[in-house]
Amino acid sequence: MGVEHGDPTVGELSEGRILRSILERLGESQAIVGPGDDAAVIAAADGRVVATVDTLVHGPDFRLAWSSAFDLGYKAAAVNLADVAAMGATPTALLVALAMPDATRLSFVTGLADGLRAACRELAPGCRVEGGDLTVSDTLTVAVTALGALAGREPVLRSGARPGDAVAVAGRLGRSARGLRLLFERFTDAGGHPVPVDETTLSPGERDDLAAQLRPGPPVALGPAAAEAGASAMMDVSDGLVLDASRLAEASDVTIALESATLGSDVEDALAGGEDHALLATFPVGRALPHGFTRIGSVHARGADRVLVDGRPYVGRGGWDPYLDWDSRTG
Amino acid sequence: MGVEHGDPTVGELSEGRILRSILERLGESQAIVGPGDDAAVIAAADGRVVATVDTLVHGPDFRLAWSSAFDLGYKAAAVNLADVAAMGATPTALLVALAMPDATRLSFVTGLADGLRAACRELAPGCRVEGGDLTVSDTLTVAVTALGALAGREPVLRSGARPGDAVAVAGRLGRSARGLRLLFERFTDAGGHPVPVDETTLSPGERDDLAAQLRPGPPVALGPAAAEAGASAMMDVSDGLVLDASRLAEASDVTIALESATLGSDVEDALAGGEDHALLATFPVGRALPHGFTRIGSVHARGADRVLVDGRPYVGRGGWDPYLDWDSRTG
Structure with a gap:
């Protein structure tokens, strides 16, 4: 400016x-x-x-x-x-x-x-x-x-997941959080204040992560596609997969079991990173997932934990809360 | 707080x-x-x-x-x-x-x-x-x-006023501006900073003006009533009658002639005061005004001025512009 x-x-x-x-x-x-x-x-x-x-x-x-x-x-x-x-x-x-x-x-x-x-x-x-x-x-x-x-379809709520459903995601997880980390680690001055990004210092992968943070490209067309394909529940993953999956599980009164092997090479970012704006959806057994969705787990009857990762409760940081987590900086 | x-x-x-x-x-x-x-x-x-x-x-x-x-x-x-x-x-x-x-x-x-x-x-x-x-x-x-x-009706736009239409208003004009003036004149300290209102120092009329500023009660039900009654144009009066009437006149390519004798005892506040959230509407000749609307003028073919008051161009302050008029104070 x-x-x-x-x-x-x-x-x-x-x-x-x-x-x-x-x-x-x-x-x-x-x-x-x-x-x-x-x-x-x-x-x-x-x-x-x-x-x-x-x-x-x-x-x-x-x-x-x-x-x-x-x-x-x-x-x-x-x-x-x-x-x-x-x-x-x-x-x-x-x-x-x-x-x-x-x-x-x-x-x-x-x-x-x-x-x-x-x-x-x-x-x-x-x-x-x-x-x-x-x-x-x-x-x-x-x-x-x-x-x-909605073009005549029923809205797909968070509350419709049922035991046995497949859990799937469209859009990539963890990139936006990596992009944000890049900004804080590489583009701040000694006092912690933001400085402009020099893209020439970034690898192609880093540039992708940064773009996911600054100009996210959610798979908007896949929302109606999931509804057409019979998705039982769906939500936008904005605060981290585990935190948002726990909200979907809470609304549906089920437990969601995620399989970390499906989440790519950086499991921790995929589970806890915020601002991905991927779509998390559940599909009844026997339904083919629409093109663009990847299976990442399954819905279980409600257990002691809302979300399981590889069968165990998740102990990492679950996501981002704007009221508890902002450090009051601007820049 | x-x-x-x-x-x-x-x-x-x-x-x-x-x-x-x-x-x-x-x-x-x-x-x-x-x-x-x-x-x-x-x-x-x-x-x-x-x-x-x-x-x-x-x-x-x-x-x-x-x-x-x-x-x-x-x-x-x-x-x-x-x-x-x-x-x-x-x-x-x-x-x-x-x-x-x-x-x-x-x-x-x-x-x-x-x-x-x-x-x-x-x-x-x-x-x-x-x-x-x-x-x-x-x-x-x-x-x-x-x-x-809209319950099947056409939306009432700013652009539908035609020469010969009656100009009418629902809701009272000028009260909110008087309420704001009251706040600045009576409830600021020596440095111009706001101090809490002591309602016991206000007359009943002043209390009404203050309420109009702090908790405006626009005649919401009269919007659909005006549409039912065949209003040709309508808008919310939020930035002052003359300024908003000039916008309606501009959109309709007409001149709006207001009659000050219809505007109550404080004509200047009614013409220039902002934030009234009254409804300004025009009605074709021969249509009865719906209950709650008062005639305040008529629509003329487009002339040199967008708005006339008693046949003359309006020379007072026409209204409020948030970008030009804010003095940067908070409190």
Whole structure:
């Protein structure tokens, strides 16, 4: 966000001027009523709408030394698209509430809009930003609401897993946590403050891990595919596989038994790493897993533990809790 | 937010514990799928859903010395319910993204939940909070998404006003601005910092003005009523009558002629005061105004000015722009 000639701050501009700069980057509205009125009107052809909201806050959720405006817009869209997909639905529209310090450059706002659009285009074609809200705030905050359509199918809840079901995952686990570790280990100064990433110092694998952290690409289309294939339960893996699997197990009143041999070479990251936005789903016996899902375990009758790994309770760190785990740094 | 025995901060609690405290205050879910899964599923019986988002940020939008947690929840719901109503729709569900400092007391969170619920109950029966998101932030921020149903009617846009239409308003104008002025004039210390309100020093009229500012009660049910009565255009008056009327005039490519004699005793506040959340609507000639609407002018063919007051251009301050007008104070 360096000072550039011809790149005013939002504090120097009217709300209308900022809005126009955003809207012209979002492409043609797909809605019945798009941006510009008191509210949007979105098609919900089967008489139901899936709705979710998720917020990225400067400090606990991102650092501006590490995330570009484009990255931030991309991630804010992606994490919400994943939640819609996890219901078995197809995203239809986003609403974006953007709260920014006065000193934010207009180029940052347009970069963020570009990231939102790119995530929609790549992960959920047909979905776009159809409304939103601009406010001034001391803390840069992006709250995205995502809407979705079930196309006549029942929503796939967390509570439908039954003993005997296969447990499967779509999307790779552990990469985002490795990317975050890379940032903290390699791109902070002596005082622990974030410094910009020098990608030339990274191996191709490290670059992939970093991209998974900064611009996650959840398998959005596989949510409806899992629903079509008869998934009995599904959820977005955002806080770590063990923690999220324990939530699914709790909601379904079962025990989930994971097999570590199915989780790749870095089992610990796959089990405990957060922000993967993979889809965790269960499928009744006899159902073929849809293409893109990998079997990682099975559902058991409820036992003493919600989650077992190779038959034993998991003793590692189970995941990430934003209220207990943030260290109050920004940067 | 004083330190109370048995009133922990959110920084001392898990996300799950905070969520439970909120959910138990929101009442029974009215949704197909309510809180607790990756997303909510809301009925949208006529195949469309109205959707809007609006954010309240500590500093520009409220001061904690003046707004209680209940007030804040009430207002965050009310301003969004008004936007749904302004499309001619009935609110069906809210999603709430709440970002809070670690030091926020649990009692503040539950007070906010009580305010959200009360606003829904009083202004939009049948609507309630059906989903949301909790994050930690240095800046207390409440982003509310509201969804609504059109029940088979066409949405009432800003762009439908035609020359000859009557201009009408539902809800009182100017009170919220007078309430805000009261706060700045009577409840700040020598340094201009907010101090708590002593209601015993206020006249009944002043108490009404203050309530309009802190807990606005937009005429939500009159939005669908106006649509039923054939309103040609409608919008929520949030930034001041003249500024918002000029937006409606711009969208409809007309001029709106207001008559100051219809605006009560304090014409200047009615014309320029923000945050009233009244409904401004236009009705074709010959249509009876629905009960609750008052005629305040008429629509003319587009002239040199978007808005005329008693036949002349308006030269006062037209309204409020969050990016140009905030003075950076919090408190």
